[in-house]
Structure formats: structure tokens, C-alpha cells
Amino acid sequence: MLKHLYIKNFTLIDKLDIDFHKGFSVISGETGAGKSIILGAIGLLLGNRADSKQIKQGEKKCIIEAKFNLAKYDFENFFTENNIDFDAEETILRREISDNGKSRAFINDTPVSLTQMRTLGEQLVDIHSQHQNLLLQKEDFQLNVIDIIAQNSKELSAYRKAYNTYKNTEKKLETRKKQIAENIQNEEFMRFQFDELSNANLQENQQEELEAESKTLSHAEDIKSSLFDADNALNDEDAGVVRRLKIASETLSNIAPLYPKAAEVSERLNSAYIEIKDIAEEVSAATADIEFDPNRLDRINEQLDKIYHLEQKFHITSITELLDIQEQLKKQLQSIDNSDEEVKELEAELAKHLEECKKQADILTKTRTKSAKKIQEEIHQRLVPMGIPNVQFDVQFIEKPFAIDGNNKVQFLFSANKNSPVQPIAQVASGGEIARVMLSLKAMISCTVKLPTIIFDEIDTGVSGKIAEQMARIMQEMGENNRQVISITHLPQIAALGTSHYKVEKRDTESGTTSQLRELTQNERITEIAQMLSGSDISDAALQNARELLKV
Template sequence: MLRHLYIKNFTLIDQLDIDFHTGFSVITGETGAGKSIILGAIGLLLGNRADSKQIKRGEKKCTIEAHFDLSHYNFESFFISHDIDFDPEDTIIRRELTAAGKSRAFINDTPVSLQDMRTLGEQLIDIHSQHQNLLLQKDDFQLNVVDIIAQDGKVRNDYKISYQLYKTAEQRLEDLKSQLARSQENEEFMRFQFGELDGANLVEGKQEMLEQESETLSHSEEIKSAFYETGRLLSSDDVGIIYQLGQSIDYLSNVSNVYPKAQEIVQRISSAHIELKDIAADISNEVENIDFDPSRLDDINQQLDQLNTLEQKFHVSTEKELIEIRDSLASQLKSIDNSDEELESLEQDVKEKQIACEQQAKKLTALRQKAAKAIEKEMAERLVPLGIPNVRFEVSLSAKPLSADGADKVQFLFSANTSTALEPVAQVASGGEIARVMLSLKAMISGAVQLPTIIFDEIDTGVSGKIAQKMALIMQEMGNHNRQVISITHLPQIAALGSSHYKVEKKETSEGTNSNMRELTGEERVTEIAQMLSGADVSDAALQNARELLNLSVKK
């Protein structure tokens, strides 16, 4: 629950530093005193959009910080998954805004994204404002209420997985149909292109090899002449290098007996002599092998011309890319050739997954139907004491095509009179009736969802007297069992039933308008409720009525 709220330099608030309590609390104050400002500040802790204009004029920064006691709730997994220190008895959420437009969010002094703050904040506080009554017009809200009461989380998750598999299979089938339609339109041209590429006998590296061979054949005479002259210099009689090395070996061998160092040089020259004789033999063979073949050169150039033409035609620069295009065309043509089998296989897969999804949807529908009956019963029990004795409340479940949230369309139908037909609640209920319906729904939901704090912003619009008192009793009930309910109200019947009472006031100072909130003492509560009963001029009768209302709340 919310234990402490600190606000500094936010719109009309200089500084607000206040504690909150468990159970049912009320906030009162004149219209325009700043109650909406406080709600706006709390909304920033829930991840709402920030605006630098919300900073108090003349200040550079504003801060909103809330302390929560989460010791009775299961929030540890959130903190573990986000690598945030967890102190269940004092969890701190802070939002900072600067005049430069920067916004920073923190959970337990750890910087977090706004999305992470929103994810946690939505699990900590539910703010019910008057505009939330419009949710009764929305199918997803009504379905969500049914799901909460049905406690169908596991079945709903199983359905979502099954639905996703079904839609993925369906998308694969549609993609194949689209691909085949496009391919069949271009089939003749694709076969022509594939024939060109396939006929070129493409092999990776072949183009480079042909280019090298073409270069060799184009310079064959020059190459042969170079090898011939090299061979002549090595092997010619009397003047060749090999002959002269042999002579050198003979000269030095003749003196090796009288000059031993000559023998070492002889050995070294002999090694070079043997190596050069091998080289000369290789050169001689190359001279015999190198020959100019005009027909081979023409054939190579034709192949290279074909490859260059294909690369220009297909707008690529390498043979590897041509191979990729060829293989892609082959795959597409294979798909066309095997399209009937592939289509049949995918259609069967879609059918099987649709059946599996429909079976999961039926399980979900069964739980929702059971929950719908429970909702109808509980809503009637809650609305009759709230001044709608002839109420009829029905949860209509009708079939709809498989969708992300199941196969059920939910509508809340309502009638306040026996003679009036059941109609969608948002269309036929008055403002006061809608307020009572929403309060009853929230009370019912709060029993199924462990939400630490619920704030009602003038949920009592359109009601008064005993009905308001009974609404307050419902909020009291909601505040039990480690929950916290805070009601912003203009009605003394509701204000008197709060276990804690806060007042929002606006004062004019020399530095401008300032809004603040404080917790009222016992006598201050009497005066405040008396003012709510009689206006600015508090009479003795009003004070007596206020005490009676407060005494009544104590007895209850």
C-alpha cells in the first residue's frame, strides 16, 4: 500500500510530505483546491506522460516520490527480473522532471525506463476517475472483468499460444499462395532465365580460372621465348651456367687436397649445380608444353563473354551472385512444380492448428460462462442495497471469430426497472447508476486481484444521502484485508466513514498560489464535515450532524 507521498515543485505545490494509512481513507477539499494536481503527480509515478510545464513556475526541477509497503504482496519476481534491490517494507518509486524537459524514473534508487515504471505502477495503484466510467462502453474492459473473476490466466495463456501457432501457420499459407501467384505470373520468364544460367555451367571460381588461362594464351609466345632464353643461359655448351659451375667444381676439387676449405665450397657449388640442372629440365619441359592454341583462346573468350553478359543482365558483379540467382530460380520453379503438395500440406497444418485453437477457445469460454453467472449474482447483490431494487444485470457472451483474446464477445446488459428491457449498460444507465455499477465492479474485482491501493476520484457523482453512505461502506469493505482504498469526495456521508481524513487546501501567499494537503484531527474532521453539510457558515446543528455521522462510522 501507499505509505508516504512526497511532492516538490509540482504545479501549485511547493512541497507536500504526507503519510497514508491502510484501510479506507477520504480526501476532501473545495473544487479547484488541488485534488486533481495530487492525482496528476501520482499519475506520473504510474508512467504517465510528463510535461515541463508541470514544474512550478520559477523552479528548475520537480520531484514526486512514493513509498510503498509491499510485504503482503508477491512482487519479488519483478525486482529480480529487473535486477533491482527489493525492500518489501519500503519500496520507493521516484520521478524527476527538469525545466529542460528531461524526465528520469527510479525504483529503489535504481534508474529504470518509463515502461518499467509503468509496469510496476499499474500493479500498485488503480486510479478510478470519472472518465473511467467510459470503459463500460469498451468490450475489452468487460471481457477483462470476466477473465479476472474467472481466474482463467493459465487457460488464457494456453489459448494465446495455440492462437499464435494457428495465425503463424495461416500466415505461412498466405505467403506461399502470394509467392506462387507471383511466380506463376512470371513462370515462363523465370524458366528462360534459369535456362540461361544453368546452360552457363556456373562453378564458383571458374571465371577467375578462365581469365588466368586467357591471359596465359594471349602471351604464349612471349612466355615461351622467356623460358627458352632462360634455358639457353642455363644449359648451353661452353657458356651455360651449368657448364661453368661444373668447371668450377673441377678446379676447386683439384686443390682440395692441399687446401681443405675448398672442399666445403665444392659441396656448396655441387648443391647449386644439382638444383640448377633440375630447374633447367623443368624449363625445357615448359618450353615443350607452352603452345599457342587459337581455338582454345576463342573458346575461353566466348565463355568469358557469356559470363560478363549474364552479370550485366542480372546486375551483379561476380559469378557467385549468378549462382545464387540460379539456385533461387531453381527453388522457385521447384515450388511451382511441387505447389500442389506444398499447398495441401500447409492447408492441412492450418486446419489442425485451427481445430486445436478452437478446442482451447471452448475451454476458455466454459470458464467465462461460469464466471458470468457469478458476476450476475454478485452484481445484483451489490446493486440492490445501492438503491436499485429492481436491477437486472446480465453478462451476455456471444460467439465471435477466433481472435487474440478468444472467441467470446462480452456485453454487460443492465436494466434498473422491471418494465425496461435489458440494454448495454453504458447506453441506458444514468450517471449515478453507472457510478454504482463501476464501484460494484471494482469491489468485486478487488476481491480477486491483490491490488495494494485503489483511488476513487469522485466515484459518488450523481448519488447522495443513504446511497452515498452505502457506497462508502463498500469502499470500507474493500479497504479490509491489507488493501488501501482512498476516495476523493464532496459528500459528507462518504467522508465521515473514512478511517483517515485528508483535506486539500489552496492558499494565496506573497509568492503566489500554493496547494497543500494535511491529515485532519478529530475536531478538524467534525468542522470539515459540518462545512460539507451546511456550507461556509457552520451552524451548531451542522456540527451536531457531523458528529452523528462520525459516530455512525465508528459503530459500523
């Protein structure tokens, strides 16, 4: 629940520093006194967007801070997941807005994003303003009410999982059919390309090897001539390097007994002889191997021309890429050949997921139907004491195509008169009737959802007298179940039933107009309610009526 609210330099508020209590509290004040300003400040703590124009004129920064007691609520997981210190007795939300347009948000002095603050704020406070009554016109709101009271989050989650699987499979099938259609349309061209690549007999590293061989054959005469000269220099019988090294090594070996240093040199020469002899044999073999073969050169250049043509055609630079394209075309053609079987498999998979989607939708519908009966019964029980004795309220379900929220289209049907047929509530209910329906729904929701604080902003519009008193008793009842209910009201019947009473006042000072909020004493409450009964001129009768309403 909201324990304390601190506001500084926010629009008309210089400084507000006030405690709130558990149970049912009321806030009163003249129109324009600043009630909406206070709600606007609380809205910032719930993640609403900030504007530097909200800063009090002449100031650099405004601060809104609220302290909550969450001891009776389960919020620890949020703080753990967001790495924020948790104090169940005192959780602090703070917004700071600077005149440069920047806004900062904090939870327990930890900087947080606006999304994080909004996520927590929506679970702490529900502000029900008059415009929220318009939500009754929206089908998604009506369906959401049914789901909240049904407490069917598990069933809804199971349905959504089945629905998403179904839709993903449906999308996969549509995409595959489209691909197959495109492939079939291009099949002739793809087969031509595949055959062209296949007939080229491409192999990895083929281009590099052929280019090297082409270069060799193109210069075969020059290469053979050079190899021949090198062979003569190495192997000539008289002046060849090999023979001379052999002679030099043997000559030094002969004098080794007389000149020991010659032995080492002889060994080195012998090693060189062995290496050069091996080289000479390779040169001789190469000389014999090199032959100019114009037919072979033509075949090589013809294959290279094919490779270059294909690379240019497909805008690539290697045989590896050509082989990749060939493999891709092969798979696409195989896919065309197997397309009928593939589509049948996907259609069978889709049918299976559709059945699961139907199954989960039926389970979800049962929870909603049960919830709808409960809503119908309780709405009737609540509205009769609130001045609609002949109320008729039905929840109508119409089957719709599967969507993320199920296959139920829902409408709240209403009639305030005994012999009038029920119609969509937004079309036939008055403002006061809608306010009473919304209060009844909020009361039901509050029993299901553990929401610490609910603020009603003039939900009593269009009602008065006994009806207003009954509405106040419902809010009073809501405030008894570990919940804090605050009602902003103009009606004395509602104000009198509050456990605590606050008043918003606007004052003119030398520095300008300011708005203040203060808690009233018992005597001040009598005066305030008397004024709400009779206006600015408070009569003795009004004071006596106020005491009777307050039972003092």
C-alpha cells in the same frame, strides 16, 4: 499501502508532508481546493508524463515522493528482475521535474525508466476517476473485467499461444502462395535463365584458369622464342651453363687432395649444378609444350565471352556468384514443381493449428461464462441495497472471429426497471447508476487482484442519502481486506464512515495561492461534516446530525 506522501513545489502546493492509514479514508474539500492537484502528483508516481509547467511558479524543481508498505503483498520479483533493492516495509517512489523540462524517476533511490515506474505504479495504486465510468462503454474493458474475475490468465495465455501459432502459419501459407504465384508467372523466364547458365558449363575457378591460358596462347610465339633462348643458354653443348658448372665442379674436385679449400667450393658448385640442371630440364620441357593452337584459343575466348556476358547480364563479377544464381533458380523451379504438395502440407498444418485454437478458445469461453454468472449474481446483490431494487444485469456473449483476446464479443446489459428489457449499459444507465455499477465491479475486482491502494475520485456523483451510505460501506468493506481505500467525496454520508478524514484547503498568502492537505481531528471532522450537510452557515442541527453520522 500508501504510508506517506511528500510533495514540494507542485502547481499550487508549496509543501505537503502527510501520513496515510490503512483501511477506509476520505478526503473532502471545496471544489477547486486542490484535490485534483494531489491526484495529479500521485499520477506522476504512477508513470504519467511530466510537464515543467507543473512546477510552482518561481521555483526550479518540484519533487513528489511516496512511501509504501508492501509487507503483505508479493512484489519481490519485480525488484529482483529490475535489480532494485527491496524493502517490504518501506518502498519509496520519487519523481523530480526540473524547469528545463527534464524528469527523473527513482524507486528506492535507484534511477529507473518511466516504463519501470509505470509497471510498478499500476500494481500499487488504482485511481478511479469519474471519466473511468466511461470505460463501461468499451467492450475490451468489459471483457477484461470478466477475465480478471475469472482469474483465467493461464487459459488466456494458452489460447494466445495457439492463436499466434495459427496466425503465423496462416501468414506463412499466404506468403508461400504469393511466392509460388509469382514464380509461376515468371517460370518461363526463370527456365530460360537456368538453361542459359547450365549450358555454359560453369565451374569454380574456371574464369581465372581460362584467362591465364588465353594470355599464354595469345603470346605463344614470343614465349616459345624466349624459352628457346633460355634453353640454349642453359643446355648448349659448348657454352651452356649446365655443362660449364659440371666442368668447374669436377676440376676443383681433382685438386682437392692438393688444395683442401677446393673441396668445399666444388661441393657448392655441384649443388648449383644439380639445381640449374633441374631448371634447364623444366625449360626444355616447357619449350616443347608451348605450341600455338588457334583452335584452342578460339574455344577459350568463346567460353570467356559467355562468362563475361553472363556476369554483365546478372550484374555480378565472378563465376561463384553465377553458380549461386544457378542454384537459386534450380530451387525455385523445383519449388514450382513441388508447389501443390507444399501448399497441401501447409494447409494441413494450418487446419491442425485452427483446431487447437478452437479447443483453447472453448476452454477460455467456459471460464468467462462461469465468471459472467458470478458477476451477474453479485452485481444484483450489490445494486439492490444501493437503491436499484429492480435491477436486471446480464452479460451477453456473441461469437466473433478469432482475435488475440479470444472469440467472445461481450456486452454488459442493464435495466433499472422491472418491466424494461435489458440494453447495453452505456445506452440506458444514468450517471449515478453507472457509478454504482463501477463501484460494484471494483469491489469484485479488488477481491481478486491484490492491489494495495485504491483511490475513488468522486465516484459518488449522482447519488445521495442512503445510497451514498451503502456505497461508503462497500468501500469500507474493501478497505478491510489488507487494502487501503481512499475516497474523495462531497457527501457527508460517505465522509462519516471513513476511519481517517483529510481535508484539502486553498489559502491566499502574500506569495500567492497555496493548496494544503491535512488530517482532521475528531472535532474538526464534526465541523467539516456539518458544513457538508448545511453549507458555510453551520447550524446546531447540522452539528448534531454530523455527530449522529459519526456515532460520537
